[in-house]
Amino acid sequence: MTDNSSTEEMIRLLREISGKLDRILIQGSADNESDDGILDVLDVMTLLTLPDHLRTTATALFELGSATADELAERTNKERAVESNYLNQLVRMGHVAKNRKGRKVYFSIGEGLGK
Amino acid sequence: MALTIAIHSYKGGSGKTSFAINLASAYASVGKSVCLLDVDLKAPSSFNYLLPEAKHWVNDIFEGRYGVMDVVKDVSKEMGTKGAFYVGYSNPDIVAVRGISSKDRKWQSKALKLLMTAKRDLSNAGIDIVILDTGAGVDFTSVNAIAVADYVISVGRPGASRQRLMEQVIGGVYMPLDKDCYIIENMCHNDNPTDLSGKKFDLPVLASIPCMCDVAVRCDNEVLVLTEPDHAFSKKIYDIMESLDKITS
Structure with missing residues (x-):
């Protein structure tokens, strides 16, 4: 594997992790909104x-x-x-x-x- | 305390708004002090165009911007009624209508409190009868109005499928909110009657109004109980008013 291809692979993995973190953050905030609505x-x-x-x-x-x-x-x-x-x-x-x-x-x- | 009547229907197109405006006008014509409020913020009623304009909207009450007495307009002079006839319109502008659709539950809870306050303010101002023209079906705007009302009149067209829907609303909304409810069968044909009496909820059918083609057309341009009190439709409305007087006295 060349230096260029390993850098591209690292960038791809970082983007994938970033996307997963975004989804976790959105999910977390939606859960909080739901809890507030039901309880309060x-x-x-x-x-x-x-x-x-x-x-x-x-x-x-x-x-x-x-x-x-x-x-x-x-x-x-x-x-x-x-x-x-x-x-x-x-x-x-x-x-x-x-x-x-x-x-x-x-x-x-x-x-x-x-x- | 002002007598508050919510005019509701489980489905649109039942003639609910024509009934509400004519009932309010009938009360005002015999000298009662009346307030008619369009609380269907998601589908403002056509009586916005039928009665004289007002400076503010019913929406302003729900937003806490103005009190109800700042919003309603006395149209008794223009309409020629013996009693005071206040009307409050909801804003037909599409931006306002879209805005209502996106309100959250917290806003709706506050809206219910503000509507309760409006009811008290109208009583304190000497209003005898408050008529709330609600939205059709079950959503926040209609159920908030039903919760505030002393009586609910459900206007429905006859038919077996509609009867099933009506039973759902009676059992799932009117009864849990402990409301006195009456049914008006509108646009009736002899061969297709709805009869809820003797069935599960045994609610009284206050009147059956026959289907009259000219009523649908004329109610867009005039208030029949005022322009033609001897019309069959107008007579039915006056009969219903008398029945309500007996029930509530």
Whole structure:
């Protein structure tokens, strides 16, 4: 093998590696976007996939904008402790944000954490 | 709180927009304060060309640029209605339509919140009836509007295949969102009826509107309930309005 042909072969292999790295980087960023979307955004299509009890809670929260567990329970005609449990489930799923203002805890539909 | 009615169809070409504009006009003609919003941002409605122009678009509400009361225009003087008649149009410019198609789920989630806020603002402004003319089928623009509404009216043409599609939308969208739904059978022929009553979902058929060739043509140029209240189509619309009044009172 001449010097010229070995250099050409090296360039070909480097291009092949570069192409593979590009594909890995694109794949990685697509996976991240997908994770962010599923975990952090509550849109109406995701709302439709929630179990009945969580969907009722989330829909009421969309209507109220921001609310305490008491205010939400008043809207859904359920016990405060029950709504508090459902809200915290939605917080753990990443769909609902929880903020303390003074002595009260307010819940609101999350803005999406990853973007 | 304003009564919010989403006019939806599981497939395009059902006469949904003609029904929406005529129902809104019927309410305004009897003295109700009405707001008709075209929320089909992906396929803006023809009533953009039928009613007087406005300065802003419904798109501006979803983008958070303006509140709903900055966007809607009172056309009661031009249309000759007894009650206030606000209308909001979606932007028919192709750049705006293309832009909507590329919105992500985060934008759609925010759009739902802004539409909820718009509903509250319209109530606070003294509007009695809000009519949302939605897009056909199941996508973000239509389902966001359905989620905001108190009642859903599904306008459909009769036929067995369409009935199957309607059942899918009822079971997969209206029911999970806990909506009170009613069906309007439009463009009916005697030998091809759709009848959902007694079937799986047992939804009430509020009215069956016969197929009338002149309605399809005239609805592009006029609002029939206002220009010819005695027309068979107009009478059906007024009957539906009275039925809705009984249901919601």
